[in-house]
């Protein structure tokens with residue numbers, strides 16, 4: 001578990017699954033993904049995130065607002081899939097409900113997760129990437145002070161050639 005001034009990053013609880021499914025069913029939240037998620041898909045992803053944290057002691061944490069206990073979405077670190085061109089490595093990621101946008105929560109949570117990655121977990125480097133049109137996510141990477149890495153940009157292997165979301169832009173940050 002991690003704490004920031006306004007947030008708690010903790011493992012997933014059963015009561016998170018419903019608001020998590022709701023935000024993944026919101027087309028605006030999922031604008032830069034191939035599709036919204038069904039309840040079954042959202043449940044499976046939350047369970048995967050929970051299991052990753054149980055197994056590795058870090059992951060895509062459930063983000064809770066300290067002031068009122070509201071579930072906001074996820075932010076954290078994830079081991080890259082083998083199929084990812086940047087693997088092996090660890091990526092930072094964030095996905096918040098629309099009501100939580102525009103308040104600095106994603107940057108605040110990601111900063112804490114990355115600090116934890118460099119200190120407690122001893123990671124040498126963390127990457128982040130997103131599709132070309134996802135400017136809000138790129139703005140988070142810039143606010144975090146990450147370095148833009150055009151040399152690492154790639155076409156996402158899960159998307160068909162020519163798909164509008166195929167090209168991914170990469171940022172990285174080293175422990176030093």
Ligand SMILES: CC(C)(COP(=O)(O)OP(=O)(O)OC[C@H]1O[C@@H](n2cnc3c(N)ncnc32)[C@H](O)[C@@H]1OP(=O)(O)O)[C@@H](O)C(=O)NCCC(=O)NCCS
Pocket residue numbers: 028029030032094095096097100101102103104105106107108129130131134136137139140143
């Ligand atoms: C990506 C995403 C998390 C970014 O959310 P965001 O709200 O734009 O980013 P932050 O939480 O860092 O908030 C920054 C904004 O809050 C504002 N802000 C307000 N109060 C603030 C405070 N106390 N501290 C810092 N920033 C504050 C900032 O000025 C900035 O606003 P701006 O975008 O108008 O410049 C969000 O758009 C999202 O969940 N999108 C859908 C999922 C997604 O695409 N995920 C990424 C996949 S790679």
